[in-house]
Amino acid sequence: MSAVLSEWKTDLFTQMKEHEQVVFCNDEKTGLQAIIAIHNTTLGPALGGCRMQPYPTMEAALVDVLRLSKGMTYKCIAADVDFGGGKAVIIGDPRHKTPELFRAFGQFVESLNGRFYTGTDMGTTPDDFVHAMKETNCIVGVPEAYGGSGDSSVPTALGVIYGLQATSHVLWGSDELSGKTYAIQGLGKVGYKVAEQLLDQGADLYVCDINVSAVEAIVAHAKKVGGSVKVVKGADIYRVEADVFVPCAFGNVVNDDTMEQLKVKAIVGSANNQLLDGSYGKQLRDKGILYAPDYIVNAGGLIQVADELYGPNKARVLNKTKAIYTTLLEIYRQAENEQITTVEAANRFCEQRLEMRSRRNHFFTHKKRPKWDVRW
Numbered sequence: 001m002s003a004v005l006s007e008w009k010t011d012l013f014t015q016m017k018e019h020e021q022v023v024f025c026n027d028e029k030t031g032l033q034a035i036i037a038i039h040n041t042t043l044g045p046a047l048g049g050c051r052m053q054p055y056p057t058m059e060a061a062l063v064d065v066l067r068l069s070k071g072m073t074y075k076c077i078a079a080d081v082d083f084g085g086g087k088a089v090i091i092g093d094p095r096h097k098t099p100e101l102f103r104a105f106g107q108f109v110e111s112l113n114g115r116f117y118t119g120t121d122m123g124t125t126p127d128d129f130v131h132a133m134k135e136t137n138c139i140v141g142v143p144e145a146y147g148g149s150g151d152s153s154v155p156t157a158l159g160v161i162y163g164l165q166a167t168s169h170v171l172w173g174s175d176e177l178s179g180k181t182y183a184i185q186g187l188g189k190v191g192y193k194v195a196e197q198l199l200d201q202g203a204d205l206y207v208c209d210i211n212v213s214a215v216e217a218i219v220a221h222a223k224k225v226g227g228s229v230k231v232v233k234g235a236d237i238y239r240v241e242a243d244v245f246v247p248c249a250f251g252n253v254v255n256d257d258t259m260e261q262l263k264v265k266a267i268v269g270s271a272n273n274q275l276l277d278g279s280y281g282k283q284l285r286d287k288g289i290l291y292a293p294d295y296i297v298n299a300g301g302l303i304q305v306a307d308e309l310y311g312p313n314k315a316r317v318l319n320k321t322k323a324i325y326t327t328l329l330e331i332y333r334q335a336e337n338e339q340i341t342t343v344e345a346a347n348r349f350c351e352q353r354l355e356m357r358s359r360r361n362h363f364f365t366h367k368k369r370p371k372w373d374v375r376w
């Protein structure tokens, strides 16, 4: 074997050493270039959204999908959902997506024979997956018109609100969200709904988004309900004098640059992988910033799309999403009692549960348990 080949193999397998499977998908005709990563199927087939982004390099896409899929394993365990962790990324500009691209992606998902279920994430919408559904049944977050549970960002936003209430309870002794100031980064599917609910409950906001129409819409909503919204540009969102930073756009927002700027008392948001790495949990703690682990807070969408396999039921989803409040309080309590970071407390909570489950059953194959045959 040539030295180059052996180096490449070692590097790739080293990078995916915690993962079960990584699939590179290429379809020249549609221009599809995608990566599907399956982290762990102890609890069931892998589940996770599909993100579309113009990654600068294949390496950047790989790093993202590996981290995101691992996060899904933890999110499924914490939310008590019988799925494993997976995620997909399509390398490309969402402005140039086509139905054919999503049909090609659907064929690759189908080729995994029930080991991976997917749906929307950043840069994709439920309508994109209507095309993918023509090729595979392993799609979740299906629009209501097609018999699914609809937009998963609704329960995700609700989960963020529960996370904010639990945090408020710990910091200020009350679940009340009014009278506090929130700095929201990203007014997309989740962030906009969080912003609307906060305004409706009498909170003050700083907001930022590169999408001008979303900013204009929230300013108009604030006018209607008599609320206060200050619009800030780009990185200014990290510097504002707010009580809570609510990241709802992209990951890695807690890093060396922002750590120095943040003046908030807590961070609670929907974005996946908010910390550049786990060590920032300690830096936040040292700085007196209470961090709500992202995968605990943003599980509402996962809860809804996982529930869909039993047939959509809003009451069931609502009940499970409410549990985010108590799970987060428990994580805060364990971190305080054991003098560890909230990241360590959340990871420990999940790893202990996973260890217990892995003793009972391991490695999902489609025919092993009938539950996932619902839409097979």
Ligand SMILES: NC(=O)C1=CN([C@@H]2O[C@H](COP(=O)(O)OP(=O)(O)OC[C@H]3O[C@@H](n4cnc5c(N)ncnc54)[C@H](O)[C@@H]3O)[C@@H](O)[C@H]2O)C=CC1
Residues within 6 Å of the ligand: 120, 121, 122, 123, 124, 152, 153, 154, 156, 185, 186, 187, 188, 189, 190, 191, 208, 209, 210, 211, 214, 234, 248, 249, 250, 251, 270, 271, 272, 298, 299, 301, 302
């Ligand atoms: N949709 C869901 O149910 C879930 C979403 N998440 C995570 O929450 C985050 C947001 O998700 P969605 O709202 O679904 O995505 P989205 O694509 O609908 O919204 C993202 C928003 O961020 C804005 N944005 C992009 N770059 C920006 C920048 N530099 N500064 C400010 N704003 C910027 C975009 O214009 C867009 O409005 C993502 O990290 C996603 O992975 C996590 C769990 C579930």
Ligand SMILES: O=C(O)CCC(=O)C(=O)O
Residues within 6 Å of the ligand: 047, 048, 049, 050, 075, 119, 120, 121, 140, 141, 152, 272, 298, 299, 301, 302, 305
């Ligand atoms: O919300 C979804 O549609 C799927 C779950 C997911 O990918 C996530 O929670 O990041």
